[in-house]
Amino acid sequence: MGFLVVDRVSHTYFTEKTAVTALENISFTVEKGEFVSFLGPSGCGKTTLLSIIAALIKPTKGTVFVEGKTLDCARASAGYMLQQDYLFPWKTIEENILLGLKIMGTLTETTKKRALDLLDYIGLKGVETHYPSQLSGGMRQRAALVRTLATNPKMLLLDEPFSALDHQTKLKLEELVWQTLKDYEKTALLVTHDIGEAIAMSDRIFLFSTKPGKIVRTFIVPDELRRLSPFAARQHPQFSALFQSIWKELDQLETNK
């Protein structure tokens, strides 16, 4: 059995007037240390899926297993990084990155040192006493990554973490996140709108259709690209071939609607 198993998960949002089915019969497995991406049109339920895996909402149908256990037992096993950094503006960077440890009650000298080392590793040494408003967008997103990693989660859920950044910063951060996750051997699930980003960073790509959200295709990124860092992968000849085929598939999804 895989590290993360999503078994026939469906989710419907109920409001007084409507019932919106965001996800229908989603099943897949992710191995330990694997990096997978979810690509799909807006509103196909990607955020919903991540929220279910993070145990923030309960699916109306189906089960999610992490290392063979259902989610209720493995609470907070995932680190979740949102589209914007959502650093708490009234806390210093140090207080922000230690927040998860504090909440989980695992803040000790050792874990604190680990978090501060991580801040150093990611190139943010010396900003511990700064407030988020004193940092640039890219620095803030890196600090948010440290906050997520500080609790040593078993897997990382990334919900379009780079979409609010300029292109240059985005490429640099992709590189950094990819390297960090490889170094720390983390399993990661990335939601993105950017086909290139999905190919450059992941081992497998799930393509979603909308209304209701379903997995329509799975692309396996060839070994040559997987071994390369995101930036190098973008230069590889195989990159554009895969890009083309995913593009066509997405285009068809849009026109068939």
Place this chain on the structure above:
Amino acid sequence: MKQTNEQIHSFHQQYIASRKKEKRLIRFFQLAIFVSFFSLWEVASRQHWVDPLLFSSPSAIWDLFVQKLADNSLVTHTFITLLETLLGFIIGTVAGACFGALLWWFPRLAKTLDPYLVVFNAMPKVALGPILIVALGPGFTSIIAMGVIISVIVTTIVVYSAFQEVDANYLKVLKTFGATRYQCFKEAVLPSSFPTIISTLKVNVGLSWVGVITGEFLVSKLGLGYMIIYGFQVFNFSLVLMSLLVIALLSTVMYQAVSIIEKKLMKHR
């Protein structure tokens, strides 16, 4: 390069000088208004342009002030009013914030109480004065109660809506770490509502003065409100105006104190 640096420096000096000049000018006009208002008042009263019995005069008020200071009655009255106002202000604000937190904690309670809050908020609270005096006795307690009741409901409503307006994504961040409801409140809901809470403090300064002075009007025993009512009844308008000036001074000081607290708390936003 060096030349341009010097140029920038001299421009900066000029800028600072012009700002200073502007500030001094404003201060001068403020002082001019103050001085001419009181001089005009004095002259108008002495020349009988206005009725000195009704409008008194700065010099008469000052004489009365010195006299009341000397016989200690002003200090007693001022002290009692200030104490009532501070207590009314603090109790009203703290209780309002606590009620707001309670409503946030129990959403069902909030929904149930909603119409009652609306009615209570719309009602002119000073109209409850006579009932309070009957219930709590004509004295200190019912006056403080007036100060409290006038600010507590509006504080509850404002604080509760501030708690509700917290960006859900901050809560999402906390919940991914498995935060409890109390942790969510302490780490996100409360600190992100601080600006709103501070601004209700400012409003409450004014409100608690209204409540307390009205309470003293009704009870008519002690305090600056009593001095105003007494002065009015015996037709001593110097006394009325003097009490009014003391109130203006004290409420300004309180308001400034809240502003200083605000600056300290808002440093990083």
